[in-house]
Amino acid sequence: MTKTLPLAFCALIATPALADVNVYSHRQPELIAPLFDAFTEQTGIRVNTAYVDKGMVERLRAEGDRSPADLVMTVDIARIEEVVAAGVTQAVDDPTLNAAIPVTYRDPAGHWFALTSRARIVYASKERVGADEVTSYEDLADPKWKGRICTRPFTSDYNVALTAAYLAHHGAEATTSWLEGIKDNLARRPEGNDRSQVKAIWAGECDISLGNTYYMGQMLADPDQQAWANSVRIAFPVFENGGTHMNISGVAMTKAAPNREEALQLLDFLVSDKAQEIYAETNHEFPVKPGVPRSELVQSWGEFTPDTLSLDEIAALRPQALKLIDQVDLDG
Known part of the structure; x- marks a missing residue:
């Protein structure tokens, strides 16, 4: 016991x-x-x-x-x-x-x-975002998403790890531009957790958000959050010349x-x-x-190609990633 x-x-x-x-x-x-x-x-x-x-x-x-x-x-x-x-x-x-x-x-x-x-994916509105509209992490900085992105604070562990992976793929200058682009595309100041971003999509406050895959399962298991989960689909973005961040x-x-x-x-x-x-x-x-x-539910979310970056490399770049997030003042 x-x-x-x-x-x-x-x-x-x-x-x-x-x-x-x-x-x-x-x-x-x-x-x-x-x-x-x-x-x-x-x-x-x-x-x-x-x-x-x-x-x-x-x-x-x-x-x-x-x-x-x-x-x-x-x-x-x-x-x-x-x-x-x-x-x-x-x-x-x-x-x-x-x-x-x-x-x-x-x-x-x-x-x-x-x-x-777990994968760091995009939750996308079923009503307002096309099935193949979200393809890459780089795409999140595209002006087409202006006023359409919600996210938890970028200084949270999961987003810092994603930023560190971006840094490993593209270097500091490109990562800074990417962070600035995401900041310009925000529908609101970063706040809350991953599930609250899905609630915001359901409420029409934004169209896409970053999140971890397993939150979909948690929301579907909660009667109070099932409507949020059913309003979105999971998209597996990839890095250019890479895979989905893990x-x-x-x-x-x-x-x-x-x-x-x-x-x-x-x-x-x-x-x-x-x-x-x-x-x-x-x-x-x-x-x-x-x-x-994988469980039957997780399999229903679709197949994807995991990124092959070393987790040690991501962890080593975390301090630099956090520094860039602070410089851009993305959470401000």
Whole structure:
């Protein structure tokens, strides 16, 4: 059975006595509970989770060798790289992980592993945008979209990663022009989250927005948001001479890891066919293990060509991308 420990209580744990595996997670516990429940059923090993949305690095540093955390789970490549860069993780060289996860979706040094991937796509109004009208990320700066784009703040992790990928493809000068073009095309100041942009399309405030694929599944599952979801279609833009921008949810083993062997069993389970299928069905994301099918709903969104940029390269360019976003004052 998966248990969720209050943060204040979990911080006091200094020994592995209360759990077989302790996980600090950027994801809400209910989103990963089905995975952990299946793991416990299969192995008898219990999993305790603590939701740590902010201050993950600071917390692990403060706990040091006394940390109860065995694993950290994050969303976005920047967040997992931040944890690794802080020196609070350890390398894992495990044949099961290495065989299951393609090299583009894991750290060459073994400090992090992707569990799922997601695409940064365009939500487009079914009524006001043609089926083939959105083709590339470069196209978002075209004046034809003036007053028609909504987006969450560009300083958010997902948009910074997209900008870093654009930077890798085109360089600083072209990226600056692209950001300026998007700013000129905004229907309103960047605000809210990805789902609120789809609501704005439904309400007629804009015609297209940037978003992650899995939010479509979440909106369709919410009776209050189904109308928003049904008002848009998913378009998979690509970079010129590239593919659709991808990001990940990932996992790393902490340096302290008081229950290392049990944690390694959990890691191996998370890349099994069974776990990858559960993750795909529960969170509407793409399995990273080759051969594991996407959920029926995700398949209905269509096929696309993922970009082949290294996630390490995207993470390395994140500071420069953020600097360009601030220079353009896109969120201002």
